[in-house]
Amino acid sequence: MKKISSKFLVLILFLAYSSCYYDEAVEEIIPEIxxxxxxxxxxxxxPIFIQEGKDCTTCHNGTVANPDLREGNAYNAIVPDLVVPGNAEASVFYQRLPGNNHPVEAxxxxxxxxxALIKAWIDRGAENN
Ligand code: HEC
Known part of the structure; x- marks a missing residue:
């Protein structure tokens, strides 16, 4: 009985720890475009969202995770809900990128x-161009 409960405790601690997971904020300086x-x-x-080996849409595909970053859907999925045009720092999308505090391990x-490209695109008005 005692063994079972300590295993249970370890599991609870693991779940508590992993639910608090945030990847490291970028410590390197973001270059200016x-x-x-x-x-x-x-x-x-x-194209950044659908790179081979770094494909956001394995999860962000309208089923597993939001926002849907597939081509044709991504713009409307992030603007205006997660993007403040003209202000990347105030945009949830920018604040939660893999490499910049993404909420789960990508x-x-x-x-x-x-x-830097994503930041510049938002800071310059987040146009659908
Ligand atoms: C392994 C799966 C996975 C991959 C790969 C992944 N994400 Fe995520 N992402 C998630 C999950 C899960 C969440 C939490 C939101 C949810 O469950 O809908 C999330 C949340 C986010 C959020 C925060 C959304 C919000 O409303 O707060 C952003 C922004 C984001 N991801 C961007 C990206 C980008 C950009 C990529 C690719 C460069 C990427 N993610 C790759 C699983 C993933």
């Missing part, structure tokens, strides 16, 4: 260049 470099949702942002992180 130069003014003259255009950032387009369809050409620069959507199995991979975005790198600082990818995070």
């Amino acid at each position: 130069p003014e003259e470099q255009e950032v387009s949702f369809s050409e620069d942002i959507q 199995g991979f992180l975005l790198n600082t260049d990818e995070i």
Whole structure:
């Protein structure tokens, strides 16, 4: 009986710990995207969500996790609910990226260049361009 309850305790502790999981906030500096470099949702942002080996849509596919980041759905799934156009820092989408406090382990992180592109796209108005 005693053994069972200590196993149970370990399980509870594990569940409590893993429910508090947040991946590390990016400690590296997010680079600035130069003014003259255009950032387009369809050409620069959507492709970040569906990279081989770093595919958000294995989970964010309308079934497993929200928001739905599949091509054709992603823009309307994140703007305006999770994105404040013109203010990345105030946008839940930006605050919760893999590599920047994503709420569960995604199995991979975005790198600082990818995070910088998403930040620039939001800061410049989050257009559907
Ligand atoms: C292993 C599955 C998995 C992968 C891969 C994954 N996510 Fe998530 N993500 C989740 C889960 C689960 C949540 C919690 C929200 C939910 O359950 O709907 C979440 C939450 C989020 C949130 C917060 C949403 C909110 O409303 O607070 C954002 C933003 C996000 N993910 C972005 C991404 C991006 C971008 C990628 C790819 C670079 C990605 N995620 C990859 C599972 C995943």
